[in-house]
Amino acid sequence: MATRPKASKAELAEQFRAFIDPEYVITDDETMKPYECDGMSMYCEMPLLVVLPETVAQVQRVMRICNENAVPVVARGAGTGLSAGAMPNKEGVVLSLAKFNRILNIDPLARTARLQPGVRNLAISEEAAQYGLYYGPDPSSQIACSIGGNVAENSGGVHCLKYGLTVHNLLSVEMVTAEGDVVTIGSDGLDGCGMDLLALVTGSEGLLGVVTEVQVKLLPKPEVARVVMAGFDSVQKGGDAVGGIIAHGIIPGGLEMMDGHAIIAADDFAQAGYPREAKALLLCEVDGTEEEVLEHIAEAEEVFRKLGATSVRTSCSEEERALLWKGRKSAFPAVGRISPDYYCMDGTIPRREIAHVLTEMEKMSEEFGLRVANVFHAGDGNLHPLILFDANVPGEFERTEAFGSSILRLCVEVGGCITGEHGVGVEKVRQMAVQFNDEELQQFHDVKAAFDPAGILNPGKGVPALKFCQEYRSLEHKQHKHDQTEAAHGG
Amino acid sequence: MADNLQTLREQVLQARNAGHKLNIVGGGTKTFMGRTADPDATTLNVGEHTGIVDYHPVELVLTVRAGTPLSEIETTLAEEGQVLHFEPPHFGEHTTIGGTLACNLSGPGRPWAGSVRDQVLGVRLINGKGEHLRFGGQVMKNVAGYDVSRLQAGAMGTLGVMTEISMKVMPKPAATLTLVQDMAMDDVIHYMNSRAAEPKPITAACWIDGKVYLRLSGARSAVEATAQKWTGEVMENGEAFWRQIQDLQHDFFTGDDPLWRFSVGSTAANPTLDGPWLIDWAGSQRWYRGEADQKQLEALAKEAGGQVSLFRGGDREGEVMHHQPDALKGIQRRVKNSFDPDGIFNPGRLYSWL
Numbered sequence: 005m006a007t008r009p010k011a012s013k014a015e016l017a018e019q020f021r022a023f024i025d026p027e028y029v030i031t032d033d034e035t036m037k038p039y040e041c042d043g044m045s046m047y048c049e050m051p052l053l054v055v056l057p058e059t060v061a062q063v064q065r066v067m068r069i070c071n072e073n074a075v076p077v078v079a080r081g082a083g084t085g086l087s088a089g090a091m092p093n094k095e096g097v098v099l100s101l102a103k104f105n106r107i108l109n110i111d112p113l114a115r116t117a118r119l120q121p122g123v124r125n126l127a128i129s130e131e132a133a134q135y136g137l138y139y140g141p142d143p144s145s146q147i148a149c150s151i152g153g154n155v156a157e158n159s160g161g162v163h164c165l166k167y168g169l170t171v172h173n174l175l176s177v178e179m180v181t182a183e184g185d186v187v188t189i190g191s192d193g194l195d196g197c198g199m200d201l202l203a204l205v206t207g208s209e210g211l212l213g214v215v216t217e218v219q220v221k222l223l224p225k226p227e228v229a230r231v232v233m234a235g236f237d238s239v240q241k242g243g244d245a246v247g248g249i250i251a252h253g254i255i256p257g258g259l260e261m262m263d264g265h266a267i268i269a270a271d272d273f274a275q276a277g278y279p280r281e282a283k284a285l286l287l288c289e290v291d292g293t294e295e296e297v298l299e300h301i302a303e304a305e306e307v308f309r310k311l312g313a314t315s316v317r318t319s320c321s322e323e324e325r326a327l328l329w330k331g332r333k334s335a336f337p338a339v340g341r342i343s344p345d346y347y348c349m350d351g352t353i354p355r356r357e358i359a360h361v362l363t364e365m366e367k368m369s370e371e372f373g374l375r376v377a378n379v380f381h382a383g384d385g386n387l388h389p390l391i392l393f394d395a396n397v398p399g400e401f402e403r404t405e406a407f408g409s410s411i412l413r414l415c416v417e418v419g420g421c422i423t424g425e426h427g428v429g430v431e432k433v434r435q436m437a438v439q440f441n442d443e444e445l446q447q448f449h450d451v452k453a454a455f456d457p458a459g460i461l462n463p464g465k466g467v468p469a470l471k472f473c474q475e476y477r478s479l480e481h482k483q484h485k486h487d488q489t490e491a492a493h494g495g
Numbered sequence: 496m497a498d499n500l501q502t503l504r505e506q507v508l509q510a511r512n513a514g515h516k517l518n519i520v521g522g523g524t525k526t527f528m529g530r531t532a533d534p535d536a537t538t539l540n541v542g543e544h545t546g547i548v549d550y551h552p553v554e555l556v557l558t559v560r561a562g563t564p565l566s567e568i569e570t571t572l573a574e575e576g577q578v579l580h581f582e583p584p585h586f587g588e589h590t591t592i593g594g595t596l597a598c599n600l601s602g603p604g605r606p607w608a609g610s611v612r613d614q615v616l617g618v619r620l621i622n623g624k625g626e627h628l629r630f631g632g633q634v635m636k637n638v639a640g641y642d643v644s645r646l647q648a649g650a651m652g653t654l655g656v657m658t659e660i661s662m663k664v665m666p667k668p669a670a671t672l673t674l675v676q677d678m679a680m681d682d683v684i685h686y687m688n689s690r691a692a693e694p695k696p697i698t699a700a701c702w703i704d705g706k707v708y709l710r711l712s713g714a715r716s717a718v719e720a721t722a723q724k725w726t727g728e729v730m731e732n733g734e735a736f737w738r739q740i741q742d743l744q745h746d747f748f749t750g751d752d753p754l755w756r757f758s759v760g761s762t763a764a765n766p767t768l769d770g771p772w773l774i775d776w777a778g779s780q781r782w783y784r785g786e787a788d789q790k791q792l793e794a795l796a797k798e799a800g801g802q803v804s805l806f807r808g809g810d811r812e813g814e815v816m817h818h819q820p821d822a823l824k825g826i827q828r829r830v831k832n833s834f835d836p837d838g839i840f841n842p843g844r845l846y847s848w849l
Contacts, residue, residue: 113688114762137692158638165635171642172613185822192760192800194779195599197816198845199654199827200612203645207638224694247553253576253666293695295716352634354554384635424636432639439639443626447833448640454829467640 011073013052016097019069020055028056028103039098042083042090043145046347046401047430051078051092058103060178060186060216067214068184070097076463077182079210081121081153084145086348087429089157089209089465096463099214101152107131108217115222116175116192121152121215125159128220137222140167143425144333152215158207160425162258162289162332165383167223169425171206178217179205182456190219204451209427210462212455229257229291230301231328234308235282235315239263242284243358245311246382249288250355252307254300257291259383260332263362266339266377266390273338276331279315286382287332289325335379336390343375343392347404351415352424355385364414365389372407374400386424387415413438413480428466436466437473438480445470496546498560500627500658506539507656507839508625516842519597519652521562522589528598529651529844531811536842541593544658547571549633556616556633558661561593568592572664580608580665584742593657599649602741603699603710606691606761606776612648614662620647620655623835633661646830652841653849654834668698668712672722673733678707680765680772687777688762695721700777701740703747710737740775747773747782753809755792757781759801766795782806793818814847824848 011019013031020029030036031053041048052075057063070077076096083090092098104120107127111117112135117128125146129138142161143149149159155177158170167173176190190202205212236242242261249256262270264283271278278285286308290300301318308316319325331338339346353361362378369376375392389411393404412422412435422428422435436445448467453459468476510517516536523542526532541562549558552575559568565583572578582602583595596618601610617631620643631637631644647657678686686707687700696713709727711718722729730736739745748754757766761778773782783792789805796803802817809815819827824846831838831849843849 111762113685113692114760115688115692116760135692136694158642160636168609168613169636171645172609181822181826187820187822187826189823191758191802192763193758193802194606194776195601195610195612195649195758196802197649197758197804198819199650199830200599200645200648201823201826201830203612203642203648204830206642208641212641224692227694250555251553253669255665292713293717293720295720296696296714299714299716352632352636354551354556354634356551356554381636386634386636419632420634421632421637421639423639424634425638427638428640436639440629444628444630444640447622447626447628447643450833451641451643451830454833455826457829 011075016069016073016075017053020066023065024055024057024062028058030054039080039092039100042085042088044086044088044091044429044431047088047091049092049094051098052095054098054100056100056103060180063099063180063214063216064184064186066097066099067180067182070460071183071458074458074460076460077214078462079156079214081150081156082124082148084149085153085157085429086350086426087423087431089427089429089462091430093463101150104152104216110135110222112137115224117220117222119151119218119220121155121218122150125149125151125154132222133225136225138225139220140173140223141170144336151218151220155206155215155218156208156210157425157427160381160384160386162260162381164381165259166255166257171203173221174202174206175219175221177202177205177215177219179213179215181213182458182461186216192219207427209429209466211452211466212461226257226291227293228297229289229325230297231319231325232288232290232301232304232308233317233328234286234288234313235279236284236286236312237282237314239284239362240359241312242286243355243362245286245308245313246355246358248307248311249304250383252303254290254304256288256383258287258289259381260287261285261380261382262332262335263378265375266335266379269338269342269377270331270335273341274331274334276327278331282314287328332379339377339390339392344394344396347391347393347408349387349389349391349408349411350423350426351412351420352384352386353415353418353420355382357418357420358382358385361387361414361418365411368407368410372403374404374407384424385420409435430465433465433468434472434476436468437476442470442473445473497543498546499544503539503541503544503656503658504621504625504627507621507623510537510839511623511625511837514837515839517839519656519841521591521594522564522587524587524590525594525598527807530815530847532844533842539656541656542589542591548659552577555664556661557664558633558659559592560659561657562591564588565590565592565595576667577664578667579614581605581611581614582608582741583611586742592660596648596657596660597650597652603701603737603775606779607698608665610648612645615644615648615660616663617661618644618647618657619659620657622655623837623839627658631661635663651845653831653845655840670715670718671710671712671734672718673730673736674709674711674722674725674727675706675730676727677705678702679705683707683774684762684765684778690725691777699737702774703745708736745773747771747784750784751808752784753786753805754807755783755787755803756806757783757796757799757801757803759796759799763799766799768795816846819846
């Protein structure tokens with residue numbers, strides 16, 4: 005934790021304006037307002053000030069000044085994060101990387117791209133398309149989210165099972181440390197010498213350094229991709245089919261599942277022609293060479309039929325494939341239409357627990373009196389339950405948070421984790437105490453101190469202070485006992 | 496199959512209390528790697544902490560004790576038609592999964608299938624305080640906390656004693672074949688990278704002795720159709736060739752000359768250095784045999800966008816890994832200190848200063 009800042013807002017602003025365009029040192033509330041939250045808008049805080057440096061040297065100087073004065077720094081990309089990881093610190097500086105928005109180089113032969121951190125995820129694939137290449141990880145926010153933020157969160161998407169997460173698709177990052185040094189972690193080669201700091205930095209949520217350049221791997225665009233859509237009359241059968249396809253030896257490019265609530269909401273929104281009576285829907289994308297896809301499509305259809313699919317439909321054109329995906333990709337806004345607000349969770353579970361977890365979630369939904377719709381990356385066991393609520397009803401968000409917390413506890417109980425791709429941020433910092441014990445959390449704090457001795461980078465996020473953990477665990481324990489008693493009494 | 500955890504923890508605590516150092520050994524087949532082990536250090540034998548803890552083929556997830564031999568793991572996976580996708584090198588029948596991860600060693604398919612580090616989902620390890628900690632998990636995606644599991648890759652045991660590893664496994668490809676043809680070294684970098692940029696089921700690309708070898712694996716129809724389109728003869732005993740490359744058993748690797756490993760940009764021009772070369776990973780990994788000036792090799796590696804290490808032989812009292820810049824040295828020292836404050840584990844094995 006940073007000690008009390010040694011410089012006032014005016015003093016800091018003056019120091020920054022000495023080397024950053026004064027227009028990009030923002031101190032007034034009105035202009036700072038858009039920075040008060042990220043995609044997790046329930047958590048807001050106004051920063052002390054916002055800076056938008058334009059060069060790495062400027063980032064270094066900002067870090068040195070903040071480090072000397074013990075001023076917290078929150079690095080910010082596109083602000084699309086879903087765990088309040090970029091929520092400002094009220095005594096700190098928001099360091100926006102928005103000016104670092106250039107694609108520096110694409111090397112089609114080496115299949116790599118060098119990028120500034122503010123480059124949008126989708127822009128990479130758009131630029132690489134002329135060479136028949138693309139960038140693998142495709143989070144739902146890919147139209148807006150930036151590659152620097154993807155590194156900070158180790159972002160995933162719908163194609164992770166086959167093509168990996170951000171950490172699998174990076175070659176190197178250039179990073180400014182808390183003390184203002186520039187280091188390059190990784191290289192143009194695949195496996196350098198020594199401990200894997202690149203993996204450690206990936207997904208570290210802005211707690212270990214500020215990434216100022218990213219080199220990613222690009223993949224050849226598959227010759228063809230087709231989607232098999234299968235409807236099932238129970239989530240159990242849908243869940244079994246997920247395992248069935250993988251056991252058959254097929255690794256789909258994407259394997260997504262929706263429950264009954266999500267099917268109807270998405271179909272109303274996108275008119276994708278989903279089987280509206282189904283209780284579970286699978287979208288299984290197979291990609292590769294023409295021959296491979298033909299072979300695997302036939303096998304996938306057969307597996308789904310054998311496992312009790314009530315309907316099976318395979319895309320025959322790019323238009324049809326896009327339509328089938330449209331429903332899934334618009335599931336969040338679609339659910340947004342049927343409820344004033346929704347809260348998106350991000351737990352992961354072993355795939356074999358899908359049916360059990362969905363059934364338990366239905367029970368919780370009744371207990372908490374809140375509806376829940378499920379869309380998830382079934383291939384990875386990454387759930388995205390959407391809890392529907394109305395923020396204008398007093399107490400309803402608190403109830404939503406409690407429901408969410410119970411879902412995450414269940415994920416950990418069945419062998420999963422509290423976040424698959426959205427990160428811990430502020431939102432799930434308390435639940436870290438469910439997944440990790442105090443010794444493990446202390447080890448995280450010690451790792452953080454190795455990079456950031458003064459504790460200025462994104463303080464209060466990612467890893468909870470140990471003193472709060474014991475309290476949270478005992479509260480959770482009581483709540484758990486209470487739930488069990490209620491359940492035993494048919495509550 | 497044996498659970499030796501308590502003994503391992505006790506030995507770590509004893510060493511800590513007595514101010515002793517520990518030399519962590521699994522199967523003992525990689526003593527040639529890294530710098531020479533501290534002669535005063537006591538051996539900590541993880542090789543007896545063995546066994547498959549959990550394996551669900553449908554989940555594509557395997558959890559094993561760190562001392563489990565690769566051969567045992569691969570036999571179990573084969574019964575379910577699955578494999579360790581990263582094709583770990585075997586340096587003897589006792590090569591363990593823990594040592595493989597600690598040294599971050601992967602085989603010829605690495606650029607396509609990923610490395611051992613890429614497949615790791617979670618680890619349990621004993622840190623220098625004797626605490627047994629769990630990081631990551633048994634699920635494909637997990638971003639809670641720092642990625643301490645993958646940090647272990649290449650750390651050569653300097654951060655702790657890994658006791659258990661969870662990793663992703665994959666189905667064995669339905670079909671595999673190898674195409675071979677003559678090619679000059681000057682042409683091969685461009686050729687291999689051009690092939691890798693095509694959306695075809697290529698899974699290995701290697702050049703040695705004036706011949707380029709490309710491996711295709713996946714659905715039978717895709718492999719056969721690609722072999723028809725591409726040039727090169729189908730190799731009779733392709734699998735045996737790749738096995739030799741994977742385990743460093745090819746003739747190229749025999750003898751006592753120092754063996755250098757370059758990890759560089761796949762399209763970089765080959766370093767101007769006379770002597771025998773073997774180019775693997777479509778250009779990303781290049782092996783050189785011979786006496787050489789380490790500083791000169793480091794300059795060549797840097798020019799090629801990467802690093803060089805003295806993989807085997809030569810002077811193992813000096814540094815064997817590529818020189819680290821001061822800022823990264825500082826970070827790595829502090830990371831080491833955060834796991835192992837008394838410097839118990841494998842002192843000086845990775846770098847003289849760690």
